[in-house]
Structures are given as structure tokens and as C-alpha cells.
Amino acid sequence: MAKPIQLSPKDMINAYLLFFVVHGAQIGVGIQGFQRIIYQDARQDAWISVLLAGIATHLVTFCMIKTLEIYGSDDLYGIQIDIFGKWIGNFLNAIYVIYCSVAFFSVLRNYIEVIQAWIFPSIETWFLSATLLIIIIYAFTGGLRVIVGVSFFSIILSLWIFPMLVFPMEYATVDSLLPILENDIRSILKGAQSMTFTIIGFEILNVIYPFVKDKKKIRKPVHLGLLVTTIIYLAVMLVSIAYYSEGKLLKTIWATLTLFSFISFPFMERFEFVAVCFWMLIILPNLCLYLWAAYRGAIRLFPISEKTFVWLFSFIVLIGTLLVQTRTQINTINTVFGQIAFYVIFVYPILLWPIARLKKNFASKKVKKNE
């Protein structure tokens, strides 16, 4: 077995904070407009798809934790090298680093697109991208504890957005949800698969696991985080289906933001403008955690200092955001990334668990023989 990561207690985090990490990493740009993508497949049963996807996250996380427990105190990168050997292991690690980088990029670019479409059509992409990257670099250089802190505050400070869902209910009709289960199981499952892009983020567990102080206690906060995410997605989906008619939902790109667009207070004419700006706080943990996960993988592939990595990474992402300009390109990236993420996040961990177990049994027998 490879040597576990050695950490001083100063770098470790409490188990209960994983609730904020998991939940904060899951909710990001996807929630702004996931409705129509699911609705395309599952129609008025889209909420069942959301529910199924939520259940799937619990199952996958169960497997993930089981796999991680076999190794005690190592992250996915270490586990892969141990199971598959140096070459294949490093190859898989590289894939995982690239996956995290693309996830980071995708969140960033989608958010910039939303800002440009809703509020500031004339602001240059590079400017928004550079500004956000500077904030993220700032948080990242503070270390893991700062990143976890960002997740914590991101959730606490954005709690008030959720009750805003009450306002659209005024125009909601329950009839839109009926008849239940009219669509066949296949289309509902397909809808659940389309949830991937929106619901991922909890895979951060694979990397953050060694940094948790009380490893036995992680189950509760992690599953609670997943549960809260599922409940929020479910609520947003139900309200959206009831609020929009079928044709309108299919044509609304950011259904959640449009949902907010008629909320107006005496002191604030258009609520969704505030929501869009505020969303920066919601995506910050997303970006920080993905960047950090990519960094953890990168240092195993080649020796690189934290500073060099973060600047190099930011520079590449900045160039990337400039290359992807149009809505069509962004949508293509989202779709392709969502499909790949499905295999990386939902299929792979379930396969990895039995492999890790076999390997362990094999190894322990070997040890016995040598004795």
C-alpha cells in the first residue's frame, strides 16, 4: 500500500463541515437553467427524474466512502496509483485533473454568459473572467481551510434566495404536474441522466477525504448535504413545472432566473438582477473546490509549487474563456461535459469499489504468505 498523506492537524477540517463542502460544490450554475434540459426528456415527470438523480448521488457516495475507507487516509489519486500501478494510475489521475479543470472552466464560462445575457451585454469576457479568477486565486492561496470557509459562508449567506420561490407560486397550477408517470421509464431515466451536469460536485469527497479529522463521522454530514441539494432541486423543479406551461418551459433558457423576473419590491424593481450578481457567491465554492481538486492531482503528476500551479491554471482558463465565445459553443461544452461526467462520477466509483476490495484481499493474502 502507498504511504498515506501526512498532514498536520492544522490543515485538517471537522467532519461536519463536509455538509457545506458537498452542498456548496453541488449547487452552482446548473440550477439556473436545468429545468428545460430535464423537461425535454421527462416532461411533467421531470421532478421524478430529479428525485432519481438525487437517490443516485446517495448510492454513488456510499460506494465512494466505502472505497476511501479501505485505504484509510488516501485520496482518489493515491488509490488509483495503488490499484492500477504507476502508469495506468497516473494516466487516470491526469484524466481526473483534466475533468476538474473542465468542470471549473464550464462553471466559470456559464456564469459569465449569464451575466452577459442578463445584465451587462457589453462587458468583455476577459474582464469578467480575469476578475473572477483573481478572487479565486486569492481564496485558493489561503489554503483548504479558507476554501471550506468560503463554502460555509456561501451557503449561509444565500439561504434567503430559497424562500423567494414562494412568489412564483401565485401563478402556479397543479394541473401542469398531472398526469403523473405518463412518460415511460426510459425517458424519465434519460432525464435523470441529464441531471448530471447540475448535480455533480460531490466527487470532491474523493480528494478532500484525507483532510477530514474524524473520518468515521463523515457519513451523516455528507448524506445530509446531498439530501438538502436534492430537496432544493426538487422544489425548484416542481415550482417551475407548475409555473410554466410546457411550451414556455422548453423555450426558457434560465428558467430559475426567469422565475424570479417578475418578483419586484418597492425598493427593487427587478429581483433577478440582484440574483444574478449574488450568484457569484454561490459559484465561488464550486470554482475554488474544483481548482483545489485539480491541484491535488497535479502535484502527484509532476512537482509543481502551489503558486506556479494556480497562476498557470488561471492563465490557461483565461485563454479558454476567450476562445469560447458563442452560446452554441457553451451549450456544446455543457452537453459533452455532462455526458463524460456521467461516466466519471456515476459509473466509475461503483466499478472502483469492488476492484479496490479485490485488490486489498489479494494484497493481504500476499502478506500472509510472506509471513
Add this chain to the structure above:
Amino acid sequence: MILLSFVFLYGCAQTNILDKVGLTTLVGYDVGTEDKIKTTAVIREVNPEFQSNVEVLSTENDTSKGNRMEANRKLSKKIMVGQMRVILFGEELAKKDLRYYIDTNLENASVSNGIFMAIVEGETETLLKYEYQNIEDIGQHIFRLIEQNVKQEYMISSTLHQIAHDYYSSGKEFAMPIIKRDDELVELSGIALFKGSKMVSTLPAKDSFYVKIVRDTFKVGLYETVLENEDVPSEILQKPANKITVAFDAIQSKREMMLVDADTPTFDLNIKIKSRVLEVYPDINQGDPKSVAALEKAIEKKLSKEIRRVIAHSQEVESDIFGFGEKYRSEVRHSKLTKDKWQKIYKDMKVNVHVDFTILRDGVFE
């Protein structure tokens, strides 16, 4: 550092200072010459020193954005649409097609979903350009007029969201209020019924009560009805008369739509109204429970007759503004309902109307 970047971000955005922009409060669309779009915009210019100035501008172009550019060329201030409250359509345009206008406004992020839409009898340009003696800002005036009536539940509500919702659903058509100029005033004169995105018929403003009561739950609303000839319950009258006028305040109403037969769609429509009687002429003895019951019966009969008439009218023009189709879609599995399909079925649909009218109380003086 975060603060610093915020400051930079803020400074980079295009600023829109109130003194330097013209706020479009209302836009009216008409059919222009050669398939062009004729736009009449009511633009409010805010001056710090003087009273603000209201400009009504008409332009003709191929797109609504083209119209905005042309209007910009005529004004000293930049035109913004973020404060737009009402969109009006000329009658002729509404009879042609409104789809394009609904879609462009949905697409534009700076147009709120809560904006009101209405039809103008005749042309919007003539309505807006008329020099009203007492109306200073026609844009604001029309907005207040519609808003007030919708809030009081005298008129059906037709915000962009509701219009788009009904337009993009397979079992419901949208309806909008109609406004017209009445000498020095602007009044709500009726309801326009749509089939798809084309206006097919109208109902007088008085019928908006029946439309509202079937379409959605009616909360607070004043209503006046005339019981004529055969509807008059003669036994409750102190002096014989051939009509009774009744005004009541619907405190609470409940609507229940039930599909009883899916083959030739038959619906049961149960309406429960709890109300307060405000005026009855000629006088009846309201202290007597028997006469109150007779009055309730008479109003029930009258209401169900009127509701049947309004529904029959909408069936004739194939415009299901009540959403019977949505109910049908939600109850019948695998109906694969489309708008065209429902329009055909709707024509032959049957509705059984039952009204349950309760008088809770009258005023403080018997």
C-alpha cells in the same frame, strides 16, 4: 482585493444616468405600410430642473429594435426599456398575428415578465397621440388604469408571463383586455379572445366577471346583474316589477372543473360564490330567510345562464380561454394533446354549469 475587483467591475459597466435616458413606459404596435411594424412609444424624459417631459413617438421599421434606433435618432436622450409597463397592440395587428411580439419581448432580458399587454380598439397611435386634457403621462395613466382594474379583479390579468404561459400550453388560449378612447378618458371596453396568436372575437367588459369566475378564483370584486322577466322571483317582491337589479361583492369564490367524460369531453363546472349583497332595487325583504333563498336561487340561475353563454361564445370561435384543455390534458393519459387538436375537440365539448350562490350578509341597515 475582493473589494477592489468589485470597484473595477462596477466602473466598467455602462452607466445609465437618469438625466440622460428616456424611459419608455409604454409601447404600442400597429400594422405599418408594406408589412413593416409601426411602433408608438411613450417616452418619459426626466429633467432635474424642470418637470419631466412625455414624448409620444411613432416610427415604422422592419423590427421593433429598428424602431428603437429610429426613435433614438429623434431624441436627445438614450432610450431604455427597463421601465416599460404596458404593451399595446392595434386591433388590426392582433387579428393578423401576435406571436412575433410575444417572443421578442420574452427574449429581451430587460423586459420584465410582469408587463401588461392589452389590445386597442382601432389604432394604438391615434389613442396615444390624442391630446388628453387631464392626462399628463398617457403611458403611466394606461398602466395605472389596467393595474388598478386587475387588482380590484374587475378585469382579467394579462401579464407577459400569463400570455406566454397560455400561448405555449396546449390546452389554453390567452385573452387580453381591450381599451379605447372615450372622449377625454381611456376606458377598458372589453376582452379580446385569441385562437393561437390571432384575435378571433371580443366580449364586452361586463362579461369579464364571468370570464374571471371560470378562469380563476375570484376574490374581491364588485358585480352588478339585472334579473329580468322570467328570472324575477315574483314572490319576494313587495311591489310587482319586471326586473330586479342586484349588486354584490363576491367575497370568495371557488371553482371546480371536473372531467366526467373523456370521449366527448364533458366537464362539470361547479362554482361556489359567497357574497355580500350591496344593492337591490326594487327593495325586497332581506330579513326574511325565504326571500333571501329565493333571491339566491334567482341569482344562481342567472349566473349559470350567463356563464353558459360566455362559454358557448368561446366555443363558437374555438378559443378556450378558460383552460378546459389543460384539465383534459392533465386527466387523460397519453392524450398527446396539441393546440390544433384541442381547438377541434373544444368546439363540441359539453359543460354542465352548477352555481352555488350564498348570501352571507348585507349592509348595516336593513
